[in-house]
Amino acid sequence: xxxxxxxxxxxxxxxxxxxxxxxxxxxxxxxxxxxxxxxxxxxxxxxxxxxxxxxxxxxxxxxxxxxxxxxxxxxxxxxxxxxxxxxxxxxxxxxxxxxxxxxxxxxxxxxxxxxxxxxxxxxxxxxxxxxxxxxxxxxxxxxxxxxxxxxxxxxxxxxxxxxxxxxxxxxxxxxxxxxxxxxxxxxxxxxxxxxxxxxxxxxxxxxxxxxxxxxxxxxxxxxxxxxxxxxxxxxxxxxxxxxxxxxxxxxxxxxxxxxxxxxxxxxxxxxxxxxxxxx
Amino acid sequence: xxxxxxxxxxxxxxxxxxxxxxxxxxxxxxxxxxxxxxxxxxxxxxxxxxxxxxxxxxxxxxxxxxxxxxxxxxxxxxxxxxxxxxxxxxxxxxxxxxxxxxxxxxxxxxxxxxxxxxxxxxxxxxxxxxxxxxxxxxxxxxxxxxxxxxxxxxxxxxxxxxxxxxxxxxxxxxxxxxxxxxxxxxxxxxxxxxxxxxxxxxxxxxxxxxxxxxxxxxxxxxxxxxxxxxxxxxxxxxxxxxxxxxxxxxxxxxxx
Numbered sequence: 001x002x003x004x005x006x007x008x009x010x011x012x013x014x015x016x017x018x019x020x021x022x023x024x025x026x027x028x029x030x031x032x033x034x035x036x037x038x039x040x041x042x043x044x045x046x047x048x049x050x051x052x053x054x055x056x057x058x059x060x061x062x063x064x065x066x067x068x069x070x071x072x073x074x075x076x077x078x079x080x081x082x083x084x085x086x087x088x089x090x091x092x093x094x095x096x097x098x099x100x101x102x103x104x105x106x107x108x109x110x111x112x113x114x115x116x117x118x119x120x121x122x123x124x125x126x127x128x129x130x131x132x133x134x135x136x137x138x139x140x141x142x143x144x145x146x147x148x149x150x151x152x153x154x155x156x157x158x159x160x161x162x163x164x165x166x167x168x169x170x171x172x173x174x175x176x177x178x179x180x181x182x183x184x185x186x187x188x189x190x191x192x193x194x195x196x197x198x199x200x201x202x203x204x205x206x207x208x209x210x211x212x213x214x215x216x217x218x219x220x221x222x223x224x225x226x227x228x229x230x231x232x233x234x235x236x237x238x239x240x241x242x243x244x245x246x247x248x249x250x251x252x253x254x255x256x257x258x259x260x261x262x263x264x265x266x267x268x269x270x271x272x273x274x275x276x277x278x279x
Numbered sequence: 280x281x282x283x284x285x286x287x288x289x290x291x292x293x294x295x296x297x298x299x300x301x302x303x304x305x306x307x308x309x310x311x312x313x314x315x316x317x318x319x320x321x322x323x324x325x326x327x328x329x330x331x332x333x334x335x336x337x338x339x340x341x342x343x344x345x346x347x348x349x350x351x352x353x354x355x356x357x358x359x360x361x362x363x364x365x366x367x368x369x370x371x372x373x374x375x376x377x378x379x380x381x382x383x384x385x386x387x388x389x390x391x392x393x394x395x396x397x398x399x400x401x402x403x404x405x406x407x408x409x410x411x412x413x414x415x416x417x418x419x420x421x422x423x424x425x426x427x428x429x430x431x432x433x434x435x436x437x438x439x440x441x442x443x444x445x446x447x448x449x450x451x452x453x454x455x456x457x458x459x460x461x462x463x464x465x466x467x468x469x470x471x472x473x474x475x476x477x478x479x480x481x482x483x484x485x486x487x488x489x490x491x492x493x494x495x496x497x498x499x500x501x502x503x504x505x506x507x508x509x510x511x512x513x514x515x516x517x518x519x520x521x522x523x524x525x526x527x528x529x530x531x532x533x534x535x
Binding site for chain 2: 094162164165166167168169170171172173174175178182183186187
């Protein structure tokens with residue numbers, strides 16, 4: 001029996017539409033659930049005051065600061081290393097067995113569970129280098145964790161820059177480095193920003209690797225060698241130890257909103273940059 | 280071949296290998312200064328490969344290597360001590376497809392001068408005006424220099440690319456690789472007019488698929504076929520009484 005193209009078309013549209021709808025619905029449900037349970041407990045007092053009784057009362061200000069500082073430190077370390085590696089792999093070397101092995105290794109690294117990075121960070125930074133549980137140990141560990149993502153997304157972004165741009169740049173007497181700076185990186189920026197956003201998202205959401213390396217102190221961090229607690233870790237501890245369900249959900253709500261804000265800010269910055277170049 | 284101008288570029292037994300393929304099989308050519316050399320020939324004849332050998336853009340393609348001698352003002356441009364970056368500032372290139380970089384018209388034009396270290400705003404302004412005028416684009420864009428080059432039409436973009444080449448103050452030779460293949464007749468006429476004026480100052484090598492274009496603007500014409508240069512002479516002779524039968528067949532349209 002032959003099904004008419006009209007019917008297959010209708011079936012395809014319905015199925016694909018349903019899949020999309022289901023995905024979005026789950027996402028919306030989670031956000032509404034978290035915000036509904038958490039937002040009623042969120043106020044200025046909660047955001048900007050110190051926690052009391054292990055977080056049973058008071059606010060989350062030190063964890064808010066930790067959530068900003070730790071991913072920032074991770075990206076500050078991983079961005080130059082990652083983009084540098086991507087530029088080297090795409091612009092400065094030919095495709096050889098070595099680059100293929102390097103790329104394979106990077107892909108493997110991206111698939112390793114975060115707890116292993118945490119364990120490595122604990123053994124290497126915290127114990128061997130005697131840095132202790134601190135912002136720097138955590139930042140370095142998270143940097144290693146997000147590095148593969150940043151390298152691969154940057155590499156793809158750099159590869160997608162049309163080769164004709166490079167040829168024009170070289171034909172006008174640019175060196176390879178000048179071409180990278182003036183033509184390749186500006187045009188790869190949207191892709192690089194996407195990689196950075198993924199990296200920030202992963203760092204903000206990470207708990208296992210953070211507890212092992214940055215610790216979970218509730219004090220305000222005063223230097224890179226102080227232990228910090230991020231909102232994710234705070235949420236985990238509040239919920240796990242049964243300290244306070246309300247405070248846990250309130251923390252989760254703040255977490256969700258901050259991730260949303262970071263993404264919005266990054267994308268609007270990127271769009272402004274692109275618009276400026278093609279106006 | 281009387282009253283010859285001084286030789287600008289001299290090529291002896293130039294061979295270019297691309298992987299196992301031999302793209303150019305020993306080309307000999309002496310190109311006089313301050314005139315337009317047209318290069319004609321069917322697709323795959325090695326015309327583009329020849330151009331890209333003259334500013335060493337072939338260096339960028341992996342597994343390409345060049346043999347033979349290529350002299351610019353008597354100096355071997357493939358000598359290890361020869362500065363490639365300086366070479367490309369002296370030997371500019373216009374590509375078949377116009378490639379405006381995703382930046383403003385102004386920044387497109389001053390791309391080369393900025394690389395050479397020109398910082399003075401007034402001097403950059405002068406360069407932009409001079410180059411855009413020479414490329415017959417100034418009147419169309421003078422009020423919107425901060426606009427992105429990508430928003431120009433194809434014909435305008437190609438003239439912007441020409442202006443970008445002309446902006447280089449070290450420029451001596453202009454290589455054009457089928458610069459009008461995607462352009463409308465009016466834009467083509469503007470580019471051709473610009474070239475006939477520019478030859479007073481520069482040496483121009485024009486690769487073209489359009490034999491009529493070579494007949495219109497070239498002083499000398501060379502016919503390439505299968506990686507070899509078949510014939511080279513004054514344009515009038517090549518198009519009326521060529522020595523080689525293959526040249527005759529090509530210019531009269533028997534194959535192409």
